[in-house]
Amino acid sequence: MKTFYDAGIVGGGVIGLMSAYFLSKAGLKVAIFEKGKIGCGASSAAAGMLGAHTETEKADAFFRFAEESGALYPALAADLLEETGIDIQLVYNGMLKLAMTAEEAVSLKDRALNEPDVEWLSRESVLKKERNLTEYLQGGLFIAKDGQVSPPALCRALARAVQINGGTIFEGAAAGRMRAEPSHYEISAAGETHFCEALVITGGTWSGPLFEGLGISAPVHPVKGECLSVMPDGFRLASTVFHDSCYLVPKSDGSIVIGATMEKGNWRAEPTIQGMASLMEKAVSIMPCMKKSVFQKAWAGLRPAARDAKPYIFKHEGMKNLYAATGHYRNGILLAPKTGEMVRDLILSRQVKPEYAREFGLNRGTEVKS
Structure with a gap:
């Protein structure tokens, strides 16, 4: 029997989990495909700091996005505790x-x-x-x-909340072939073919090869x-x-x-x-x-x-229902809530701030940070 999902998310780190969380809360049927264990990559290795001022000295679009994302954590922590019973250990110790x-x-x-x-x-x-x-x-x-969370606890809470909201998580399920059909995507993973209306690339460091497999140039190192x-x-x-x-x-x-x-x-x-x-x-x-x-x-x-050390968060203009949220570098934990919101809004055709669409789009400038 074929199983269809509204959104298939390739990558089960904090960005994929947060995207799945906001999508499932909006009523979408989501599936996460993670080649290892959920949250086992860069997400679990992070210290969990929530500090926009540490990462930039410019009050630019990146800084505003980071501040807005950090401000989402108190409500998110309370919601996750209520939904899952898991405390993400949010503290503001400065x-x-x-x-x-x-x-x-x-x-x-x-x-x-x-x-x-x-x-x-x-x-x-x-x-x-x-x-x-x-x-x-x-x-x-x-x-x-400035505050902090426990990244492992955050990933556990998000995974549990996604499942509570009807989402499916496949671990040990590396995405092999990803094929675009006129009305959906076919993803080969865990020995099966899965069908998704929207495809979201959240593969962290391994997003580069995933992009290449789809014919997209978006280097991630x-x-x-x-x-x-x-x-x-x-x-x-x-x-x-x-x-x-x-x-x-x-x-x-x-x-x-x-x-x-x-x-x-x-x-x-x-x-x-x-x-x-x-x-x-x-x-x-x-x-x-x-x-x-x-x-x-x-x-x-x-x-x-990415080359300019800024994340990719975009809807692909040339491929139907293809989205990406990856390349968050040192700021995955901090930027995750706002990224999840932005992925949800892109998929549901809601308004996204133009400055964020420009800042994190696929076709932005390629100036390299020294």
Whole structure:
């Protein structure tokens, strides 16, 4: 017997799950095809930070999208808890973005003057919040609105909610042939052929080959990121701390996640001695007492990145009912709710902000970030 779905979603990371969640909540019959386990890729490797200010210093369309997405989390967390009983561990503990030199201090002070949601704190004020920071501290920005979630809990909650809302999840189901028919798509996965009116590519790092199979040029490459978790000795970190591309993220059990390295083009999702050494060195330079922390575990993930480091979120103009949401790079957790909403709105022909359609469209400019 043939089974038809309103939307077939290829990729079961946080972006595919969030897209399926919003579509199923809108009454669509959805199926997710995941080649491994749900949420097992870059999504589970993320630290879970929700901080638009960390990723950009420009108040552009990307920043506005990130802020709107982050603002969706309180209602989303409450809804998921009610629907599934799973707590995604949303907390707003703020972020300290540190200055270690006079030049960094000047730059961060300028940001505080121009951005309403950030506050410049003197060295003394920062140390009142986190007394164990380095002697080289000059001050820092405090971003009270920044928070975090648990990515594994988020993925579990979304998967359960999709199923509660009538969706189907296929694990160990790599999408083989995807063929466009006049009225639907045929997807070969898990030894069967599935029929979907709309096809949504949310395959993360593996979206590139999926696009190529459909005759679409939208390169996505891996940027390997490594993290580790430690248990501090004799202190607790209150806020997320960030400096020199290194973050220290306090978790509810008292542990601290340290991340993350960046290595373009590496397809091996395994931690290395070199990566761990780099992270440990940076962490100790930020907070010297970290050297006494007890190592817990290390892991790695492959962030999917487009050439300009912005995600693809689009409806293909030349192929009927083909959509994509991928390439979210370092911001998958932060951008997931707004991305899910945008995918839903594109499929249901609802209004999408023109600036977002331009910013994340397939045919945007190809300028490469240095």
